[in-house]
Amino acid sequence: MRPARLSVNLNKVALIRNGRGANYPDLVKVALDCEKFGAQGITIHPRPDQRHARYDDVYALKEVVQTELNIEGYPEGRFLEVVLETKPHQVTLVPDAPGQLTSDHGWDTVGRADFLKEILAPFKAAGIRTSLFVDPNERMIDGALAVGADRIEFYTGPFASQFSGDPARAVAPFTAACRYAASAGIGINAGHDLNLHNLTFFANNMPGLQEVSIGHALVTDALYLGLKETIRQYLACLSATT
Numbered sequence: 257m258r259p260a261r262l263s264v265n266l267n268k269v270a271l272i273r274n275g276r277g278a279n280y281p282d283l284v285k286v287a288l289d290c291e292k293f294g295a296q297g298i299t300i301h302p303r304p305d306q307r308h309a310r311y312d313d314v315y316a317l318k319e320v321v322q323t324e325l326n327i328e329g330y331p332e333g334r335f336l337e338v339v340l341e342t343k344p345h346q347v348t349l350v351p352d353a354p355g356q357l358t359s360d361h362g363w364d365t366v367g368r369a370d371f372l373k374e375i376l377a378p379f380k381a382a383g384i385r386t387s388l389f390v391d392p393n394e395r396m397i398d399g400a401l402a403v404g405a406d407r408i409e410f411y412t413g414p415f416a417s418q419f420s421g422d423p424a425r426a427v428a429p430f431t432a433a434c435r436y437a438a439s440a441g442i443g444i445n446a447g448h449d450l451n452l453h454n455l456t457f458f459a460n461n462m463p464g465l466q467e468v469s470i471g472h473a474l475v476t477d478a479l480y481l482g483l484k485e486t487i488r489q490y491l492a493c494l495s496a497t498t
């Protein structure tokens with residue numbers, strides 16, 4: 257089984273940059289360095305308040321990213337314009353309200369079917385791979401398929417929060433949903449709160465997992481280990497899968 261690809265989420269690098277109003281750290285340089293160190297993708301999640309990733313970062317990164325650029329966000333207004341203008345490799349739609357601290361749930365792909373179908377159509381017509389952020393729920397996976405998503409991204413926050421207490425119990429719903437998604441023929445991504453402690457176990461229990469996007473823990477680890485060594489360790493976690 258081919259290891260899942262590592263897409264590095266640069267939200268928290270952007271957060272540091274925005275703290276002083278200058279272009280330091282330079283998001284483009286960090287993205288290129290992440291790729292040089294082995295990252296197989298770059299992710300940013302521009303939120304409406306642009307607290308970290310900004311819409312203009314999408315244009316800058318699209319110009320330089322050589323692996324895959326994944327843009328995450330809630331599909332409205334400026335986000336839609338930016339994605340259709342830049343045409344990243346992948347767009348991952350996340351049902352976050354503007355004021356949320358962070359992402360904390362997946363889409364109701366059944367209840368929001370008409371909305372999602374309408375939103376996804378222009379992305380698909382533009383040749384952008386589409387992914388929907390979902391909880392590990394077979395009905396939500398069916399809903400994602402029905403609206404035409406190419407992939408789902410499992411929201412792994414609950415796994416991460418339960419991992420230290422009972423890893424097998426924490427991963428079980430994700431393994432079951434992963435097997436269901438693979439049998440249903442939809443692509444499988446995952447992300448949120450994955451880290452050096454839980455990633456190998458998670459990936460080992462997710463047959464067919466294609467991509468993980470990791471940012472908060474990875475950037476924090478880089479404060480101690482350095483970016484190059486941190487990316488090496490995350491890649492090692494993914495290649496340690498049996």
Ligand SMILES: CC(=O)[C@@H](O)[C@H](O)COP(=O)(O)O
Pocket residue numbers: 265267268300301328350357358359389447448469471472
């Ligand atoms: C969708 C998801 O789980 C993360 O990709 C999200 O980008 C985290 O957002 P913050 O970096 O703003 O916490």
Ligand SMILES: NCC(=O)COP(=O)(O)O
Pocket residue numbers: 265299328409446447448449450469470471472473474
């Ligand atoms: N989609 C998950 C992501 O891009 C990064 O999430 P996190 O590692 O910052 O929690």
